[in-house]
């Protein structure tokens with residue numbers, strides 16, 4: 001699946017390579033986090049949801065690379081401000097657009113839902129296993145963003161990343177002490193996968 005997608009979204013610029021690395025980190029982390037959670041979430045499904053979670057961003061890059069790169073070069077937080085700015089520039093934010101593409105591609109409903117709401121905090125309307133899948137992707141997203149932001153030389157990097165990855169608004173989600181042991185392995189596996197796909 002990852003290989004097929006790189007044929008469509010071939011990374012050329014540093015920005016595109018970083019988006020790919022982020023996607024691979026989120027995929028790898030989401031699989032491990034799903035295994036930590038009590039709910040019945042399949043690791044393969046979590047990997048795929050993580051890989052595709054920012055699909056809307058790939059579409060922005062494909063369609064308007066100059067707009068995305070000039071306005072969002074260093075913006076990886078994906079929080080409310082970023083989503084609102086995307087809506088102003090593109091008429092839709094990357095999460096909503098990802099959900100629309102997933103619908104057009106006839107991807108399974110849980111995957112579509114995950115793409116669509118991966119920046120929303122209120123997951124209460126979802127059934128328990130979909131809630132767990134979305135939460136796994138959200139934790140993985142925060143973990144990857146912190147990994148990409150915090151320099152390798154920084155003291156206590158793993159602990160800082162683990163704390164940043166916690167999802168305080170979701171009860172029963174893994175806490176920093178459970179996430180910390182995953183972090184360096186996630187970074188290593190995603191780097192190997194990126195290298196295998198020819199992504200620098």
Ligand SMILES: [Fe+2]
Pocket residue numbers: 053054078094095118119
């Ligand atoms: Fe996102």
Ligand SMILES: [Fe+2]
Pocket residue numbers: 022026053054078141
């Ligand atoms: Fe993301």
